[in-house]
Amino acid sequence: MSAQRLACAVVAMATVCLTLIGGGRPVRAEEKRVVDQLLDILRQNKQITDQQYRELKRKADQEREEDLRKSVAAPAPVPVVSPTVAVAAAAPSPAPSPPPGEVALRSYFKNGWNLESADGNFKVAIGGFTQVDWAVTDPSTPVKQEFRLTGTGTGVEFRRSRLSLAGLVFGNIDFKFEYDFAEQGGGQPSFKDVYIGMSQIPVVQYLRVGHFKEPFSLEELTPDTYTTFQERALPNAFAQPGSNIQSSGGQSSGTDRNTGFTIYQTYFDQRMTFATGAFRATDNFGDGFGTDSPYDVAARVTGLPAYEVGDNLVHLGFSYNHKFRHYSGDSHTTNEGQETIQFLSRPESHLFPANLVNTGPIRTNGADVINPELAFVRGPVAIQGEYSRAFVNQASKSCTTTNNQTTCTTLPGISNPDFDGFYIEGSYFLTGESRASYYRTQFGHFERVTPKNNFSIDGSHWGAWQVAARFSRLDLDTSAIKQVAGNPSQPTINPPLGALDDITGGVNWYLNPVMRITVNYVWAHLEGVGDSNIAEGRFQLAF
Numbered sequence: 001m002s003a004q005r006l007a008c009a010v011v012a013m014a015t016v017c018l019t020l021i022g023g024g025r026p027v028r029a030e031e032k033r034v035v036d037q038l039l040d041i042l043r044q045n046k047q048i049t050d051q052q053y054r055e056l057k058r059k060a061d062q063e064r065e066e067d068l069r070k071s072v073a074a075p076a077p078v079p080v081v082s083p084t085v086a087v088a089a090a091a092p093s094p095a096p097s098p099p100p101g102e103v104a105l106r107s108y109f110k111n112g113w114n115l116e117s118a119d120g121n122f123k124v125a126i127g128g129f130t131q132v133d134w135a136v137t138d139p140s141t142p143v144k145q146e147f148r149l150t151g152t153g154t155g156v157e158f159r160r161s162r163l164s165l166a167g168l169v170f171g172n173i174d175f176k177f178e179y180d181f182a183e184q185g186g187g188q189p190s191f192k193d194v195y196i197g198m199s200q201i202p203v204v205q206y207l208r209v210g211h212f213k214e215p216f217s218l219e220e221l222t223p224d225t226y227t228t229f230q231e232r233a234l235p236n237a238f239a240q241p242g243s244n245i246q247s248s249g250g251q252s253s254g255t256d257r258n259t260g261f262t263i264y265q266t267y268f269d270q271r272m273t274f275a276t277g278a279f280r281a282t283d284n285f286g287d288g289f290g291t292d293s294p295y296d297v298a299a300r301v302t303g304l305p306a307y308e309v310g311d312n313l314v315h316l317g318f319s320y321n322h323k324f325r326h327y328s329g330d331s332h333t334t335n336e337g338q339e340t341i342q343f344l345s346r347p348e349s350h351l352f353p354a355n356l357v358n359t360g361p362i363r364t365n366g367a368d369v370i371n372p373e374l375a376f377v378r379g380p381v382a383i384q385g386e387y388s389r390a391f392v393n394q395a396s397k398s399c400t401t402t403n404n405q406t407t408c409t410t411l412p413g414i415s416n417p418d419f420d421g422f423y424i425e426g427s428y429f430l431t432g433e434s435r436a437s438y439y440r441t442q443f444g445h446f447e448r449v450t451p452k453n454n455f456s457i458d459g460s461h462w463g464a465w466q467v468a469a470r471f472s473r474l475d476l477d478t479s480a481i482k483q484v485a486g487n488p489s490q491p492t493i494n495p496p497l498g499a500l501d502d503i504t505g506g507v508n509w510y511l512n513p514v515m516r517i518t519v520n521y522v523w524a525h526l527e528g529v530g531d532s533n534i535a536e537g538r539f540q541l542a543f
Contacts, residue, residue: 035060041120052309111448111513112543121171129225129542130182131159135351135534142530147354155351158182159538160224162192172200190284192257206264208277211286213257214241215264215275215300216319218373218386219423220256221445225542226438228384228427228466229506230520231348234474235421238343238369238388241281241296241323258296259286270441271304294339295324302373302444310437315375317444320368327363327395341367341392343419345474347524348502349534356526357476357500359419363395375446377436380429389420423472430465448513448542455511464510475499477527499527516540 039056042048048056103122105115112127137153144150161182168174178192195210213221219232220239232239240256262277276299282288302317325339340361346352368391375384396414427435433452440447451464477497506520522534 038120122167122169124165124167126165127543128163129540130161131225132539133157133159133230133351133536134538135349135536137349137352137532137534139532140530143356143526143532146526146529147356149353153351153353157351159350164193173198191286194286204263205266207261208264209261211257211259211282212262214260214279214296214298214321215262215277216298216321216369217300217371217388218302218315218317218375218384218445221300221443223447225516225540226447226449228382228425228468228508229348229470229504230518230536230538231350233386233423233425233470233472234345234348234500234502235386235388235423235472237345237474238371238390238419238421257286258282259288260296262298264443266442271307273300273302273442273444275300275443292326292339293324294326297322297324300444304441307441308436311379311434313375313377313436313439315373315377315439315444317373319371319373321371323364323367323369325364325366327365340364343390343476345476345500347500347532347534348472348504348520348522349536351536352524352532352534356524356529356532357474357498359417359476359497362392362417365393365395367392375435377434377439379434380432382427382435383425385422385424387420387422389418391418392416417478419474419476419478421472421474423470425468425470427466427468430467431462433464433466449508449510449516450513451510454513455515463512464508466508466510468506468508470502470504470506472502472504473499498529501525501527514541514543516542 039048039060103117105117105122105124107113107115112125114126115124116122134156135154137155139147139149139153159182160180162178162180164176164178166174166176166178174197176193176195178194179189180192181189191211193210193212195208195212197206197208199206201207215221217236217239219227220236241258258279259282260277260279262275265274266272267274277297279296279298280288281294281296288294298319298321300317300319302315304313304315306312306314323341325341327339341364342359342361344355344358346355369388371386371388373384373386376382394414394416429435431452433449435446435449438447438449439445449464449466453461453463455461455463477499501524503523504520506518509517511517516538518538518540520534520536522532522536524532524534526532
């Protein structure tokens with residue numbers, strides 16, 4: 001959002017707030033300084049930078065002076081009223097104040113329903129979104145034979161369907177409760193972002209505790225509704241928890257979020273961010289318990305060597321994740337010490353019926369994943385790319401259990417595999433918008449696209465139009481895993497490991513800030529096997 005747009009939004013918000021508080025009375029000149037108070041709150045909460053604060057203050061002062069000049073140049077006519085009416089007009093009834101201990105909230109719609117106190121210390125936002133996807137998939141004959149597929153596939157699904165409640169209390173405690181009704185168990189609600197955060201902590205700055213994404217990867221941290229393409233790129237397989245944990249508490253398959261805590265910090269007027277956290281591998285409800293300790297530690301640092309608000313930016317970032325896993329190989333039950341890690345991916349279509357590359361469960365004593373990232377935006381042009389590499393410490397013990405007795409042997413010649421992938425994408429707004437306007441400096445990722453002009457049914461405005469193209473690659477082919485796959489103690493990998501390349505083209509139509517229509521075409525090439533062609537689309541409403 002540009003400084004001028006933000007200034008207008010702040011002034012409008014202040015005017016509405018004063019109108020509600022004043023019971024509709026005309027706002028006196030001195031009351032307009034509430035705008036200055038709101039700007040101070042925004043800067044204190046680090047929602048705007050010092051540079052933006054100074055620019056908005058200058059803009060607000062100019063608008064205040066202009067209003068005063070207009071009032072002097074064109075004074076309002078004085079109506080002739082009776083003395084009784086004059087007395088009544090001079091002494092309007094004061095607006096009732098809330099009882100002690102309660103806070104008065106005003107209601108408004110801005111990309112969702114919001115309630116907010118006059119001082120900005122209490123906020124509640126009711127949100128949600130739904131994504132209706134369709135796809136036509138046409139694998140080549142070799143791919144059909146390899147994966148036992150038949151014919152051309154067509155389908156539709158609710159990719160995501162979520163409700164959320166987010167807010168702020170007492171100025172520095174924020175929260176979010178988000179549940180998904182579309183995934184897992186035929187619509188059974190599952191946790192997504194469910195957390196509590198505290199800001200303005202000395203030195204620490206901001207702490208978040210709950211069930212949410214680990215600080216890793218620009219594309220992964222960009223919310224599901226704001227990614228450029230319908231699905232994230234192939235290397236996103238490394239950004240997922242990727243664990244299949246078996247413990248005394250049962251099996252737990254990680255989602256795209258885990259339960260833990262993260263510290264977020266910003267430096268140099270929010271031109272640099274740093275986040276680090278620790279997480280326990282959990283299920284879809286944020287739960288995880290057992291005698292084993294499958295934990296992740298993650299860290300991410302980003303910087304903006306060049307940044308012009310609302311127009312240009314250069315984003316650099318680096319993420320690191322270590323997965324603590326322990327395949328003991330000497331347990332007396334099959335439910336302890338059986339930790340594995342697995343990387344797999346479909347082409348860039350969730351409705352495609354098979355994972356074309358898959359390591360299978362790898363018995364491991366831990367893994368490290370690194371991820372450098374880059375984004376460049378100049379006006380309507382944007383380029384973004386990431387490279388991911390995973391280093392797996394493969395366990396050398398193999399155990400079998402018969403009649404509750406476990407026998408373990410050490411496999412000879414076991415080496416440690418590594419996998420990698422990357423993507424590069426470019427996009428262009430035909431209608432002149434810039435992704436730099438939608439970059440959130442506090443966390444170092446992109447957010448909601450707001451068209452310059454919303455779509456109008458009379459055809460006067462057509463919203464925002466964006467075209468994009470991407471190449472991505474995921475290489476899960478390694479002789480180290482193939483070697484173990486041939487051992488009877490290792491789960492069979494069928495079909496075999498391989499490398500997958502995708503070329504994706506897309507068009508996005510943003511009718512307004514909450515409505516988006518997406519169409520993508522994906523050409524997927526599985527090395528040594530064959531190609532697949534996919535056409536897919538999405539109707540999305542997000543508020």
